[in-house]
Amino acid sequence: MTKSAELIVIQPHDPGSTAKLFRETRRHTLINHQDEWLFWTGAAYASIDDTTIQAEVRSFLEICSVKRIKEVRGDTVEEVTVFRPRRNDVDEVYKALKDNFHVPPETMEPPCWLDSTDQQYAGLDPRSLISCKNGLVDITTRKLYPPTPQFFTRTSLDIEFDPAAPRPDRFLSFLGEVTAERQPLIELLQEMTGYVISGDTSLQKVFFFRGKRRAGKGTILRTLEELIGRKNIATPTIRNLPSQFGMQSLIGKPLAAISDMNCDNGNALSEAGSVINGISGEDTQTIPRKFHTDWIGRLGARFLLISNRMPNFGTNTDALAARLLIIPFDVSFEGREDFDLDSKLHAELPGILNWALDGLDTLKRRGRFIEPEASKASKRNLLHQSNPVHGFVAECCKVETGSETDKDVLYDAFRTFCRRGGFNITKTKPKFSQDLYDLFNLGDRRRNTDDGQEPVYTGIRLSDELLPDYFVIDRDLIELGLGARHSLKLDKRGRPIARAAGGSDFP
Numbered sequence: 001m002t003k004s005a006e007l008i009v010i011q012p013h014d015p016g017s018t019a020k021l022f023r024e025t026r027r028h029t030l031i032n033h034q035d036e037w038l039f040w041t042g043a044a045y046a047s048i049d050d051t052t053i054q055a056e057v058r059s060f061l062e063i064c065s066v067k068r069i070k071e072v073r074g075d076t077v078e079e080v081t082v083f084r085p086r087r088n089d090v091d092e093v094y095k096a097l098k099d100n101f102h103v104p105p106e107t108m109e110p111p112c113w114l115d116s117t118d119q120q121y122a123g124l125d126p127r128s129l130i131s132c133k134n135g136l137v138d139i140t141t142r143k144l145y146p147p148t149p150q151f152f153t154r155t156s157l158d159i160e161f162d163p164a165a166p167r168p169d170r171f172l173s174f175l176g177e178v179t180a181e182r183q184p185l186i187e188l189l190q191e192m193t194g195y196v197i198s199g200d201t202s203l204q205k206v207f208f209f210r211g212k213r214r215a216g217k218g219t220i221l222r223t224l225e226e227l228i229g230r231k232n233i234a235t236p237t238i239r240n241l242p243s244q245f246g247m248q249s250l251i252g253k254p255l256a257a258i259s260d261m262n263c264d265n266g267n268a269l270s271e272a273g274s275v276i277n278g279i280s281g282e283d284t285q286t287i288p289r290k291f292h293t294d295w296i297g298r299l300g301a302r303f304l305l306i307s308n309r310m311p312n313f314g315t316n317t318d319a320l321a322a323r324l325l326i327i328p329f330d331v332s333f334e335g336r337e338d339f340d341l342d343s344k345l346h347a348e349l350p351g352i353l354n355w356a357l358d359g360l361d362t363l364k365r366r367g368r369f370i371e372p373e374a375s376k377a378s379k380r381n382l383l384h385q386s387n388p389v390h391g392f393v394a395e396c397c398k399v400e401t402g403s404e405t406d407k408d409v410l411y412d413a414f415r416t417f418c419r420r421g422g423f424n425i426t427k428t429k430p431k432f433s434q435d436l437y438d439l440f441n442l443g444d445r446r447r448n449t450d451d452g453q454e455p456v457y458t459g460i461r462l463s464d465e466l467l468p469d470y471f472v473i474d475r476d477l478i479e480l481g482l483g484a485r486h487s488l489k490l491d492k493r494g495r496p497i498a499r500a501a502g503g504s505d506f507p
Helices: 015-025 050-062 087-100 169-178 183-198 217-228 266-280 314-321 341-346 349-366 373-386 388-396 407-421 429-440 475-479
Strands: 031-033 036-040 045-048 064-072 075-082 129-132 135-138 143-145 206-211 255-258 285-289 292-297 302-307 324-329 397-406 443-449 452-462 471-473 486-488
Touching (some): 050 064, 183 217, 206 217, 217 302, 217 349, 266 302, 314 373, 341 349, 373 388, 388 397, 388 429, 407 429, 407 452, 429 452
Parallel strands (some): 206 324, 255 302
Antiparallel strands (some): 031 036, 036 045, 129 135, 285 292, 471 486
């Protein structure tokens, strides 16, 4: 097999050597990972269609030549002729290309080093490198290294790293405006941005921008898009994310942004919540792909949810809430927008990158996010809206060891709470009980009374403020230091006000 400026001579019965020659002359960084073709763009590995590679193999073979031996007047003569590839020739070289340049997912998942890495990168942890337009940044030292195709990553930032970039004053001023100068929220945004660009998923968090129209949510998303690169952001919808191929767009993306969520479709929200919870929890995913084998692995996408309203993820709300970091946007700029703001922030992107890396440093030293009080309040609101049992227990009860309350009494108090709060009373007593058990790890037993046995919850009681509404409290015993003794209040017919099934003593 030879090549020159004029012609490329191949051995038609050796597709393996032809495949290597194709890669050497046409796409020298081409690899196949998880049944997907990837090539190095100068900063990261990008996907390329199977049909494109097949077409390039065919066009390559069409300009190749072969040596043939023939007899001329009794002499053996070597003749170089144009190779005319058949469909089978293309298929064999394509298959050899796939076999020869396969990157095994079992041992090589990005970010990682490919074989034969140069000495100058020895000792560098690939998980500490961020690819930028002008090279690889070690986030632990802020040192810049030359770009190399030996660094296998699917993502790269769309800007150059400049450690001397000026402070992004307009951006910081904007953050102060949209957060109403709440420093904990600004710090959370800073650490979130650093976390997203780092590629780390170990903290298993989901970010949620919730707030009014024209409150800055979209501006921050557009800034992230410019910083990370639009090509690196997946934009699934609540409806298509749980569908058969809904997760395919997330492969190789560091961020999945779901903007303007449809909060009215309860079934879609519940199904999407399950998917988001699994991905953010670093569960191994088996993802069907159109025209490919299933992709198997852990996705590196971090989720950013954006909505004007609180969503209800149904039965998945409680699990997802543990991962959620909610950033409220309560200040609307409608009617007083700065229409040149995006261009002003674009000019500050190198400084914004340094600001984000500072936030990442803080996050790594601490090892966790700190949830601001405003975020906690938003999360409580989310939980209470998704399931009023959360709000009822938070506002009307105390969960404590040694306490117990009649089941009928607690259910009656819950119904009263729902009526006063404007919640529809859709939970039956069994469903109310099941929610209490699931959410607060309560127990139950039967308490002996004069009229039989009364079912009670253990580990919970009504708050001090509500006790007088349902029980008569013996104040004399309290004053004597003997503790309180409660009796169920009775109506004029002698029935318990809380409609308890029987018994009057409540120890």
